[in-house]
Amino acid sequence: MSRTHRTRVIGSTALALSLLATGCGTSGPGGGDALQVWALEDAAVNEIVERGIEAHNASHDVPAELVTFVNDAYKQRLQVALGSPNAPDVFFNWGGGNLAQYTDQGQVLDLTPTLDDNPGFRDAFLPSVLDVAAIDGAYYGVPLLGVQPVVMYYNKPVLEAAGLQPPRTLDDLHEAIELLQSDGVTPIVLPGAQGWTQLMWFSYLVDRIGGPDVFQAVVDEEEDAWRHPAVLEALATCQDLVDRGAFGSNFTSIDYDNGSASALLATGESAMFLMGSWDIAQQMDNNPGFVENDELGFTSFPVVEGGAGDPDAIVGNPSNYFSVNSDSQHAEAATDFLVETMASEEYVDELIRAGQVPAVEGIEDQLQESDHAEFATFTHQLVSGAPTFTQSWDQALAPAAAEAMLTNLQLLFIGDITPEEFAEDMEQQR
């Protein structure tokens, strides 16, 4: 064996060994040298988090690193990764039942002591939003994004052409449905290929008819919670709206993710659209003219006459949260990162600039000066004036119950099952 050959062998062995060593180093929850932060792919927000991470890395020994995933695959990836050596140190979640799934397995670090040590940080957040990450009295997450209530969007010119005001009550809505149909407009666009869009109608109606306790009973898995009269009435109202032609004839195959629902509102094919506040970003990106010409209107969900719910109550995603993996070897660095970044002036400023309404107190003035002041102020007022902020049921419930609920909602909207059958099936799932 010639000398050069031998060096090459030794060299490649060393290379292989070092690869192996680094391979081991990066596995293990933060076993290596980086603090892994997992989040959903969202170009605007990722950039802001990335800048927060850069600021953090400049002054800390353990550098943080952002890893992003597309929405649909994320929960599965996280579920599989947690408890394995490839788990993240800090991970994005939806709070509520989604977070409880991980706390039940002891996978999440209790952040209560951290919050108690940093009262300024704790009190910066809107309490109703922070509370969604509280499970059995302990805090497991910190709000990461803006508040996302579900609001009623409408196409101003279309409503005007029909001589209508945005509906304040369910009766107004019924009248609008009739008038708009005679104008050849689909009254409401419903991307019913996805069950969670139907859930928005159902959960708002339950809240308007029966108040927030009905939802609480369902989340607490109380017996007969699904058979509550308010649940049955809300389901019947959904079917009644379908029968009145509120959603047109194509709703079962309209998809939200490909932007067609938002486009139908923007083009005036439909007059109204019940959707999360995130849809404003979709409209600004895909149908900028619609927003710039001030044709996009927004209002709160109609009131149901005689209902027990508060007209100001809202439904939606209070926020998304960052939680810390309890197995993380960098737990301290992770909590430091959250405390220093998530309520910092720069972070909040950038969120507002990106069109978000952060879940923090005292930002009215900044919102007024933002690019989309009207919508941002509307959202902030809606959230701070709301007596309750009901979390999306599919995030609040355990995954199995949520899956069954969304399927049953789809069946209910196409008239395959009755409200009673819906309730029976959900009671059996419990």
Place this chain on the structure above:
Amino acid sequence: MRNSATERPGLLWVAPALLFFGLFGLAPVVIVGYLSLTSWSGIGSPEWVGLANWSALTNDGRVRGGLTITLTLTALCWATQTPLALAFGVWAAGPQRVRAVVSAVFFLPLLLSTAAIALVWKALLDPSFGIPSQVREWFELSHSNVLGDPTLALYAIVFILLWQFLPFHMLLYQAAARQIPRSLHEAAELDGASALQRFLRVTVPQLRHTIIASSVLMLVGSMTYFETVLLLTAGGPGNATRILPLHMYNQGFVAFEMGYASAIAVLLVVLGTGLSLAVVRATGYSRMTSQREGM
């Protein structure tokens, strides 16, 4: 004296294949069998629950519904793909001048990934901006809701799977048809057989084994079609296209009931194996008899 050169290959020779099959074929089935007896969310450790998942399985209306839809889909796929693949494959084996060009165009879907195919078709079938909305205008139909209509959605899936898998089976038939000795056709021609008679009496019987092989691939394949349905309809509207593999996926990766999903997986393994064994037995394929005795 034993000659080592003619000796049957020992166990050592099968070892690589056996190891591969054991690791990626048998081991997962065994693990899934074990998981079907547990309750597991994917994190933490599985908890032994005995036969609870299996008794739940027998009471689950969605499993029965899913089974019906899976079998319907399988039957429809087989009934549409086999005759067309046979016809096109035999045609493509012929000497026509345009054959190579047309075949090449026809094989294109084979190069695309399943996900891309499903997404493209989903966009094409969009009720507001796709083909159906145009067709609706031309024929003044009451709706343009293809993927949201319980019956049409299933037919749309059958059509897309046909479009996607036809080229592959066509390829099988083309290759097999070229293997048929010319002398058989010439003899039939001399006896005065028409083109149709030659196709039915010579080509089809000669393709018997290919028909069976292609059918087994189709039948077992249809038991596990999943991405196409997930991306096109996600089982909707309601449960109209919720095939069993999709129900398994939803139970495992949406509801995080890995134990229950494993029970469904075992059911699918049994069904798929049973189906292919039944086809092979019923058709006499397993006897491996020659089609060209005396030639």
